[in-house]
Amino acid sequence: MSDPVWTEDTSAAFRDLAHYAVPERELQVETILSLIPQPDGAALAMDICCGAGGLTAAMLERIPTLRVLALDGSQSMLETTRTAAGRDAERLDAALIDIADTAWRTPPEPLHAVVSSLAIHHLDGPGKQRLFADIHAALKPGGVFVMADLVEPVTAAGRRIAGDAWDAETRRRALDTDGTLGGYERFVAEDWNYYRLPGPDPLDKPSSVTDLLDWLRGTGFQGVDLHWMKAGHVIMSGVRG
Numbered sequence: 001m002s003d004p005v006w007t008e009d010t011s012a013a014f015r016d017l018a019h020y021a022v023p024e025r026e027l028q029v030e031t032i033l034s035l036i037p038q039p040d041g042a043a044l045a046m047d048i049c050c051g052a053g054g055l056t057a058a059m060l061e062r063i064p065t066l067r068v069l070a071l072d073g074s075q076s077m078l079e080t081t082r083t084a085a086g087r088d089a090e091r092l093d094a095a096l097i098d099i100a101d102t103a104w105r106t107p108p109e110p111l112h113a114v115v116s117s118l119a120i121h122h123l124d125g126p127g128k129q130r131l132f133a134d135i136h137a138a139l140k141p142g143g144v145f146v147m148a149d150l151v152e153p154v155t156a157a158g159r160r161i162a163g164d165a166w167d168a169e170t171r172r173r174a175l176d177t178d179g180t181l182g183g184y185e186r187f188v189a190e191d192w193n194y195y196r197l198p199g200p201d202p203l204d205k206p207s208s209v210t211d212l213l214d215w216l217r218g219t220g221f222q223g224v225d226l227h228w229m230k231a232g233h234v235i236m237s238g239v240r241g
């Protein structure tokens, strides 16, 4: 992977914490699925940095004619994704990539949908713009790109509000799930709240909501929209015309 900061240990830590640390994860997955039209017959989708494979598995289950190309830079994440897909794994192709590379961005056929959750912020601004252009080119006309990710607040107040909201949501999820604050305390101890970090981070490079929307529109996506936002996390989409 281009960035040595994300290791297999980071993957294991994320798998342990993700249930607590991803705001409204269940609503996020439903929102993303609701933006993917049912295809007329067989179709191919791509999940960029699929992680443990929850979204890939949900797409395979919800759309029985869909095949999913699930890509990630972590071997253990790809193995977890294959397991998560269960019997639907026959419609799954999981492959190792570096998100910054471009070779993987030319799929074997035009794509019905591209999704990515909590990963595109690993690229800097120019890297995101190149990726958006490559995704647009890889989609078939009418194909949709749905991105869930962290964003960069523009003001100190925005950063404080995002950080407070992320802590509060993680506390809530820990209490709702386990009846204890253990999951939240690990989230704090392991410095997962990006908005609490003192300065630029070598791994996480979120961009502002307005930049992301402008870049998507500038790439040629149509119907670019912001569907959900909580605790510095957003879901956006655009369609190739």
Ligand SMILES: C[S@@+](CC[C@H](N)C(=O)[O-])C[C@H]1O[C@@H](n2cnc3c(N)ncnc32)[C@H](O)[C@@H]1O
Pocket: 001, 002, 003, 006, 011, 014, 018, 048, 049, 050, 051, 052, 053, 072, 073, 074, 077, 097, 098, 099, 100, 116, 117, 118, 119, 122
């Ligand atoms: C925060 S996790 C998100 C995973 C999943 N999409 C989710 O929403 O739970 C980030 C993912 O990006 C992957 N990743 C990090 N840096 C990468 C890189 N340079 N190339 C490819 N994958 C990378 C990690 O292995 C991890 O699965």
